[in-house]
Amino acid sequence: MINRNSCFLIVGLGLIGGSYARALHKKGYRVLAITKYQSSIDYAKNEGFIDEGSTIVDENLIKQADVIIFCLYPSLEVEWLRNYQHLFKPGTLLSDVAGVKGGIIDEIQSFLRADVEMIACHPMAGKEVYGVENSDDAIFRDANFIVVPTEKNTREAIDDAYHLGEILGFNKVSQLTIKQHDEIIGFVSQLTHVIAVSLMTCNEDENLQNYTGDSFRDLTRIARINENMWSELFIDNKGPLIEQIDAFMNQMSCLRSMIENEDVDELKKVFIKSTKRRALFDKRK
Amino acid sequence: MINRNSCFLIVGLGLIGGSYARALHKKGYRVLAITKYQSSIDYAKNEGFIDEGSTIVDENLIKQADVIIFCLYPSLEVEWLRNYQHLFKPGTLLSDVAGVKGGIIDEIQSFLRADVEMIACHPMAGKEVYGVENSDDAIFRDANFIVVPTEKNTREAIDDAYHLGEILGFNKVSQLTIKQHDEIIGFVSQLTHVIAVSLMTCNEDENLQNYTGDSFRDLTRIARINENMWSELFIDNKGPLIEQIDAFMNQMSCLRSMIENEDVDELKKVFIKSTKRRALFDKRK
Numbered sequence: 001m002i003n004r005n006s007c008f009l010i011v012g013l014g015l016i017g018g019s020y021a022r023a024l025h026k027k028g029y030r031v032l033a034i035t036k037y038q039s040s041i042d043y044a045k046n047e048g049f050i051d052e053g054s055t056i057v058d059e060n061l062i063k064q065a066d067v068i069i070f071c072l073y074p075s076l077e078v079e080w081l082r083n084y085q086h087l088f089k090p091g092t093l094l095s096d097v098a099g100v101k102g103g104i105i106d107e108i109q110s111f112l113r114a115d116v117e118m119i120a121c122h123p124m125a126g127k128e129v130y131g132v133e134n135s136d137d138a139i140f141r142d143a144n145f146i147v148v149p150t151e152k153n154t155r156e157a158i159d160d161a162y163h164l165g166e167i168l169g170f171n172k173v174s175q176l177t178i179k180q181h182d183e184i185i186g187f188v189s190q191l192t193h194v195i196a197v198s199l200m201t202c203n204e205d206e207n208l209q210n211y212t213g214d215s216f217r218d219l220t221r222i223a224r225i226n227e228n229m230w231s232e233l234f235i236d237n238k239g240p241l242i243e244q245i246d247a248f249m250n251q252m253s254c255l256r257s258m259i260e261n262e263d264v265d266e267l268k269k270v271f272i273k274s275t276k277r278r279a280l281f282d283k284r285k
Numbered sequence: 286m287i288n289r290n291s292c293f294l295i296v297g298l299g300l301i302g303g304s305y306a307r308a309l310h311k312k313g314y315r316v317l318a319i320t321k322y323q324s325s326i327d328y329a330k331n332e333g334f335i336d337e338g339s340t341i342v343d344e345n346l347i348k349q350a351d352v353i354i355f356c357l358y359p360s361l362e363v364e365w366l367r368n369y370q371h372l373f374k375p376g377t378l379l380s381d382v383a384g385v386k387g388g389i390i391d392e393i394q395s396f397l398r399a400d401v402e403m404i405a406c407h408p409m410a411g412k413e414v415y416g417v418e419n420s421d422d423a424i425f426r427d428a429n430f431i432v433v434p435t436e437k438n439t440r441e442a443i444d445d446a447y448h449l450g451e452i453l454g455f456n457k458v459s460q461l462t463i464k465q466h467d468e469i470i471g472f473v474s475q476l477t478h479v480i481a482v483s484l485m486t487c488n489e490d491e492n493l494q495n496y497t498g499d500s501f502r503d504l505t506r507i508a509r510i511n512e513n514m515w516s517e518l519f520i521d522n523k524g525p526l527i528e529q530i531d532a533f534m535n536q537m538s539c540l541r542s543m544i545e546n547e548d549v550d551e552l553k554k555v556f557i558k559s560t561k562r563r564a565l566f567d568k569r570k
Contacts, residue, residue, distance in 0.1 A: 124496065124497065124498040125498060125499070126498065126499070126500075143498060143499075144495055144496055144497065144498065146496060172495055174495045174496065176496070184490065184493070184496045185496075187488055187490075187493075188493065188496055188497045188498065188500070188501040189498060189500055189501070191484070192484070192500040192501055192503075192504045193500065194537065194540055194541075194544075195480060195484065195504060195537070196500075196504070196559075197540065197555060197556060197559040198533055198536045198537040198540055199476070199477070199480065199533060200559040200562050200563050201536055201555055201558055201559050201562065202532045202533045202535070202536035202537075203472055203529075203532065205469065205472075208469070208472075208473065208566075209565050209566050210429060210457055210459045211409065211429055211431060211459065211461070211469045211470075211473055212409065212429065212473045212566065213409040213410060213411065213428060213429065213473065213474055214410075214411075214428075215473070215474055215477040215478065215481075215507050216473040216474070216477055216566075217566055218477075218503045218504070218506055218507065219477045219480060219481070219503070219504055219507075220563050220566065221503055221563075222500050222503070222504075223559045223560070223562070223563040224559070224560045224563045224564065225556045225559060225560055226556075227552070227553040227556035227557055227560070228553070230552075230556060231549045231552040231553050231556065234544050234552065235544065235547050235549065235552075238544055238545065238547070241544060242541060242544060242545060244488075245537065245540075245541050245544075246541075247487045247488065248483055248484060248487045249534060249537060249538075250487070251483045251486055251487035252479065252480070252483040252487075252530065252534060253534075255479055255482065255483055255530075256479075256527060256530050256531075256534075259479075259519050259520065259523055259526060259527060259530075260523065260527060262520050262523070264516045264520065267512070267515075267516040267519065267520075268512040268513070268516050270482060270486055271482060271510045271511075271512035271515060271516065272512055273486055274481075274482040274485040274486050274508045274509070274510060275508070275509045275510055275512070277485050277486065277508070278485050278505050278506075278508040278509045279509065280494050281493075281494050281497065281501075281502055281505065
């Protein structure tokens with residue numbers, strides 16, 4: 001159970017791993033890190049938000065950890081656990097930040113040791129840049145934290161995940177099944193990235209930046225996209241994502257027909273609905 | 286020619302008209318307004334950014350004006366000019382803020398008195414709320430101002446329009462033909478609104494706000510939309526807008542196929558292109 005003396009190990013000290021480390025350190029927890037580059041460890045130690053770090057899978061660090069958070073690409077997360085789970089001390093709580101859960105969490109839970117537990121989480125926060133140098137726990141402040149338990153999880157681990165979301169400073173913690181999570185993420189996160197990239201690449205005009213307003217800038221902010229991570233996320237969640245793309249394109253085709261047929265009444269109805277629905281997202285603050 | 290003593294008349298004191306009035310007043314110009322509601326005039330006078338105002342088409346105000354700016358819906362702009370152009374003093378410079386120019390400006394210039402001149406402009410700034418109470422000239426600061434001359438315009442009026450963009454405090458003033466303008470606006474402004482509305486209305490989940498990140502919020506900010514103005518703008522610019530919708534949906538279908546076929550290499554290529562193109566929009570600041 002997470003308590004005041006819990007020691008956290010972050011595996012993968014990038015944008016999200018670094019932001020976790022900063023938030024946990026601020027709350028007074030001991031924070032360790034295992035990551036690929038020595039420069040990331042040096043940076044985090046200099047900034048003072050990790051206590052120890054290593055670029056190798058250091059048994060000494062792993063044995064200290066009460067909670068291990070995997071901040072890796074989904075495929076690496078599965079591989080890492082398969083290779084090194086024998087090093088965990090009994091009772092270690094595991095969590096992750098992967099943007100897709102189907103095919104990842106069920107796979108991990110199928111081979112995981114019985115004396116440790118993996119509770120999947122998705123911190124709905126990010127930036128269009130990456131690396132620990134860009135980490136910032138302020139990104140959690142207005143954001144949502146989703147706990148994604150399976151039938152293999154205990155009540156205690158689910159409570160711990162809620163507690164973790166609060167420790168990290170998230171605005172709201174919710175719970176979804178893997179299926180619900182991947183459908184909703186396919187919509188709110190992945191579909192939005194497909195839209196932004198399509199918009200940014202469907203017009204070859206070289207001087208667009210002289211003619212744009214805030215609308216275009218808002219809709220394309222996330223068109224700056226980490227090609228390795230997102231191609232993996234899209235393909236891992238292919239089924240739900242394609243369903244969402246189709247629903248979106250279908251709605252857009254309806255609007256296209258209304259414009260073509262100059263059906264002002266129907267257009268206005270859709271705009272009123274859209275305005276009403278969007279207002280719910282402002283109330284929250 | 287616009288000079289230090291020019292008197293400006295704003296016709297239509299809403300979000301944009303009010304923001305023009307505020308900017309012009311700050312620079313020391315005399316500012317008059319003709320608008321629909323007495324409450325708008327009262328508000329602007331109380332705030333001190335107009336000198337005189339009327340809810341009727343007041344000849345006394347019109348005769349004082351050296352420059353008249355029409356901040357009306359496009360259809361109303363044409364009607365107003367047709368009905369009241371006989372009241373202008375000779376040499377009056379006219380300008381507007383309409384989001385579509387084809388079918389509007391050429392129409393106006395076809396019946397306009399020979400001793401006054403209309404130079405079309407498009408201030409690429411706005412908010413998802415409206416009314417003079419929400420006016421704010423700070424919205425012009427990082428924004429683009431587009432001058433849209435025709436072959437009927439004089440060099441002097443075009444220069445005046447550039448000058449106006451600078452007086453209002455725009456970041457950049459550019460020039461486009463009506464055809465170029467309507468194509469580009471179909472893309473950067475109208476297509477983005479069609480996308481935002483489609484995204485906001487294509488999924489019926491009632492609890493989305495608990496699971497969204499910044500991506501979804503960014504992409505739907507402009508889904509709060511004035512149904513009267515935007516249905517008119519979309520239909521006035523139907524041809525170019527539908528071309529842009531088709532180009533976008535075509536690109537999105539390509540991405541959909543890449544995801545379905547798990548074509549990681551092609552996906553990465555598009556993401557790299559998208560990231561590179563989007564970076565141009567950040568450099569500007």
